[in-house]
Amino acid sequence: MTGVAGDIDACYADAMRSRQPIAVRDCLVYDDFADRFAAQTNKQAGFPIPPFFQQAAVYSRMAHYSGPAEFNDPEIMSGYLNQGAGTIFAVIAAREKARQ
Numbered sequence: 001m002t003g004v005a006g007d008i009d010a011c012y013a014d015a016m017r018s019r020q021p022i023a024v025r026d027c028l029v030y031d032d033f034a035d036r037f038a039a040q041t042n043k044q045a046g047f048p049i050p051p052f053f054q055q056a057a058v059y060s061r062m063a064h065y066s067g068p069a070e071f072n073d074p075e076i077m078s079g080y081l082n083q084g085a086g087t088i089f090a091v092i093a094a095r096e097k098a099r100q
Helices: 002-018 021-045 055-066 074-099
Strands: none
Touching: 002 021, 021 055, 021 074, 055 074
16 A cells, blocks of 8 residues: 555646646545545455555545645535545456456
8 A cells, every 4th residue: 555655645746736626636536545445454354554544644635635626615525536436446346246
């Protein structure tokens, strides 16, 4: 997950340089999915949640990047992130099923 954390940081840096809200939104979805994945692996396998994915750190990043992503309503942002993470989990599940 350390590599993922670095990749997320790089995603945000690139998105901020681009000044494109959709690029920042993509990073938020990536970040949110990785956070959920870390929590899920912690719950299922007992793997520790790295500091980057601890709730306080995640909430801080979400709050920091919500403005540049042009989210001014937390409920809209939450729905957007839920849909994004749900889509990624569905794709992973479909790929796993196809391998079987």
